[in-house]
Amino acid sequence: MAGRVIFDENKCKGCELCTTVCPVKIVVMDKERINVKGYHPATVKEMDKCTACSSCAKICPDVVIKVERL
Amino acid sequence: MAKELWKGNEAIAEAAIKAGCRYFFGYPITPQNEIPEYMSLRLPQEGGVFLQAESEVAAINMVYGGAGSGARVMTSSSSPGISLKAEGISYIAGAELPCVIVNIVRGGPGLGGIQPAQSDYYQATKGGGHGDYRLIVIAPSSVQEAVDLTQEAFDMADQYRIPVMIMGDGMIGQMMEPVEFKPVAKRVLPEKTWATTGTGGKRKPNVINSLFIDPQECENHNIKLFKKYDEITANETRVENYNVEGAEIVFVAYGTTARIVKNAINTLAKEGIKAGMIRPITLWPFPTAAVEAAADQASVKAFLTVEMSMGQMIDDVKIAANGKKPVHFYGRTGGMIPTPAAIVEHAKKVLGGAK
């Protein structure tokens, strides 16, 4: 089942909790960019692998993540 | 309605109910216990709630919650209990909530005693809790006045969103006097649109708060509070002038002490000494103008403040007299009550010295 995660990127504080819970390990920190807060934001590089499980959203302490099922 | 004989504490409680108070949160302490006892029976009859809290600290915070929720709320205590309530009173003043706090003052400091005293004047009028804030402080000198002013206190509180303290002493609380419950003059009161009642999905959330983390916002809030305090000072200052015109000596006394002073004034009159009295009914706002006017009066040689304390209100009298006339003091404290004879004697001493 395909899914999509959308990050409200400027609210991300770079805590990395979302990267530890993804079952398909596609959530990573974007080390090439910083957001308005000055953090490397979380991102997904291989969105086609997303299962829309919402684990990343559930552990995010800053309600950064929205999840859609395609 | 015919006059009935009422005990002060119970009369204050009934007056609160007549004023629409339906929630009372308190904790036992002598000499005010008849207030919570009376409320515990009467409020449920009126569809209200009496709740005995685990401490004065909890009681005043229940008042904070109830007042923020839009209800007419009261608590009562006596000196050591008011010290415990000081934290909550500061928050209530900061969050601009209306409520009525009855303080039936007893001797201090510390556990002090349970007899009448006026040694909490500073605490009531100069803060008590932290921060720049004021309470309206009302000092009745009879049970009738306590009843009238308790009823009005709820309107004052709602009109200005400010805690109002009824400051009596063990005498007011414990004695019985004839009382008539009369309706108070109607005021135009603002709607409590700020109260937490659940948004009902119809408005933005209301927040009851005294935290202003930005120092500029905090200063602005203080300035706003003091504009309100100026308005209250202009509109709500209450004072009784008794025989001040032509007086050689002007007593300043409040509450039950003022009744004793009246006896002394009548005794002095019989001896040909013209004495008068300024009786502050509101301790805050203090009737500065009345003292100023007396200080400017040619006949007045001196002021004599009489208090059941070591001398607290005398500071406000001195500020108002502003050096124009000497301000003397006579006081008893710790639960000792001044006698008319002692006051007469002291007045003569003052006049002897003043001549």
Place this chain on the structure above:
Amino acid sequence: MAVVFDKTKGLTDKPFHYCPGCTHGIIHRLVAEVLEELDLVDNAIGVAPVGCAVFCYDYFNCDMHEAAHGRAPAVASGVKRVHPDKTVFTYQGDGDLASIGAAEIIHSAMRGEKFTTIFVNNAIYGMTGGQMAPTTLVGQKATTAPLGRDENHAGMPLRVSEMLATIPKAVFVERVSVHDVKHINQAKKAIKKAFQTQMEGKGFSIVEVLSTCPTNWGKTPVESLKWLQENMMPYFPLGNFRTPEEEK
């Protein structure tokens, strides 16, 4: 396309001020989601504590009171007595609830006040800078216990849920954690039950949530979740301590 996860209407749009990785944000979200799912957002009145969560009155999208340190249960008692038909909750940390507000929480539970308390236990004073809390573990370092908590000097950490569970009118008491997704789901269930218990008028309800403080623990957010699991959970065991009789 279907949205399977989005920010709840129980929260405002204001970004949280919490440190990166602090699990307060997760707990806020769970409370807000429960309020929305039970259709209580418009009916709710919350009471904020003093401590890191002091600004939660800006985050919950309902009427709020900001209480003095530890006094939230007394404030909530006043609110609920005036509005018995509303949903009232306090959100408190361990310094606020277990130390300065110990009397208020115990007596609110004793009276069976019909509000819900969300008790966030992260074993430290966060806002003031990492001082020792009543819940700080033995040996755990704090800025006022620089060599670690010494049980012969400061006693043993207070187990609040176990203590409150001895009170007859504390009808729902559960300790949960938010260190992984499974436990976050369980925490949400407990919070929902607590609010349902309140709305059914059964008595006092509390959910203790084990939470992290990466900043004052001196650990990364990810390390903190592991530390919570390995150090806090053995001393503060998860589980339900009280459920209303008829639901057992």
